[in-house]
Amino acid sequence: MQTSHEQFRDLAWKSGLAATHQRQVIYEAVMAAPGHYSPEQIYAAVRRQTPSISLATIYNNLRLFVEHGLLREVSPRTSTLLVEGNLEPHHHLVCTRCKAVQDIEGDFINYKKLSRQAPRGFDLTQPLVEVFGLCRRCSAEK
Amino acid sequence: MQTSHEQFRDLAWKSGLAATHQRQVIYEAVMAAPGHYSPEQIYAAVRRQTPSISLATIYNNLRLFVEHGLLREVSPRTSTLLVEGNLEPHHHLVCTRCKAVQDIEGDFINYKKLSRQAPRGFDLTQPLVEVFGLCRRCSAEK
DNA sequence: TTCTTGGATGAGAATCATTATAATCCAGGA
DNA sequence: TCCTGGATTATAATGATTCTCATCCAAGAA
The missing domain is CATH 1.10.10.10 (Winged helix-like DNA-binding domain superfamily/Winged helix DNA-binding domain)
Known part of the structure; x- marks a missing residue:
């Protein structure tokens, strides 16, 4: 060992x-x-x-x-506060490298499974998610 | 009007x-x-x-x-960098109020639908998500 | 093993985003 | 129109993170 x-x-x-x-x-x-x-x-x-x-x-x-992938950043954070006026439920796609955020449409969350996994007391009314990945530019530069 | x-x-x-x-x-x-x-x-x-x-x-x-819900914060940000050593794919549950982060297990993402919605060139190998909500304490205080 | 050197480290200054302070200022009710 | 508490302004203060640069050391070469 x-x-x-x-x-x-x-x-x-x-x-x-x-x-x-x-x-x-x-x-x-x-x-x-x-x-x-x-x-x-x-x-x-x-x-x-x-x-x-x-x-x-x-x-x-x-x-x-x-x-180098030895550790993971828990929550890729944009450097500054960002607000939006679009209150319709929608999700965000975040580039873990350059932190750019874009909207993403569509229903790809299984809410039943999700709420089954959430701890008791956690309020998931209107669950919004952020999906992490690499934007086109960053994935090309890699 | x-x-x-x-x-x-x-x-x-x-x-x-x-x-x-x-x-x-x-x-x-x-x-x-x-x-x-x-x-x-x-x-x-x-x-x-x-x-x-x-x-x-x-x-x-x-x-x-x-x-007051007139605007939405794009990406609820913790005040400081957080890292973790757990490299196994898993997701995070984030309280939009106090910014506490906890791990959440389970497979509640429809990857097929998700990748269909993602823009061309966006790299979604290993899509990790953050789910927003209110933790037990914050949802009680509300 | 010792030598060499480019990358790594340490101390503290600098920067950037955000919040606090305290003196006006003004929206909205009387 | 007048009052009053909350809102605004300018600026200082804070907190997290990055930068600078002099010194140090890991790791390959001899």
Whole structure:
């Protein structure tokens, strides 16, 4: 059985990333337990083992890990607030790379299955969804 | 037929909001054409008619309009980046009010219908979705 | 093993979006 | 028309994230 150090070195090598000590501990902090973590949370956890680490290093490497598919961004966020006047129920297609948002029509959600899976008390009246993918330009550039 | 001014005064009255000149022009700027608009874009458009308006007023009123259902927020955004190590395809349930994110299992997407609706060139390999609603706590507080 | 070098890191400044503050201002009821 | 509480303005403050640049180190070469 591989140690977690070896696992990371392996992944880093496959992604063409240098296996630095900082990257190791950041990666292990995220993988230690399932969950959604913010840069500040990871910073706090990692500093216990590596007090000299910089917050900028956390940000740099999280971005790198997400780009290389070692981690997933929980909720691809546009840089600014966006509002729309179209109140008709409709969905959005979001490019995970450039964050562009376009409307998408159509009924592709099985509401019965969805509400069966939702936790008790979660209000799904008018469930709107965002579908993630790569827009034409970004998928061409890749 | 109602003028757009009358339409807004009507909506404002129904929502219990004072119908100020600023609110009028902000609302009309968003409704002028279908699309997704940022506060800065709206600010730029509105300043042409009302040069003295403040950016803070744009932000205040967009938030107010969204809260009262006159406008919709395109993409409810968490305040900070969140990453996860779980790379298995799974979806997220997001509270539009407090922005809390939880995992949701299950296969409630009709991928065939979805890809039929997506524009040409949009890469939907591994389509992940976020479903919006109100978490138990927020739907109780409402 | 040591050497070399380009990429990685650390500290803090800078930037960007958004919110808070406090002094006017005005919509709408009396 | 007059009052009053909420709305607006200008600007400062905040919080998240990125940038800058001097220093450091991982990893291939010798």
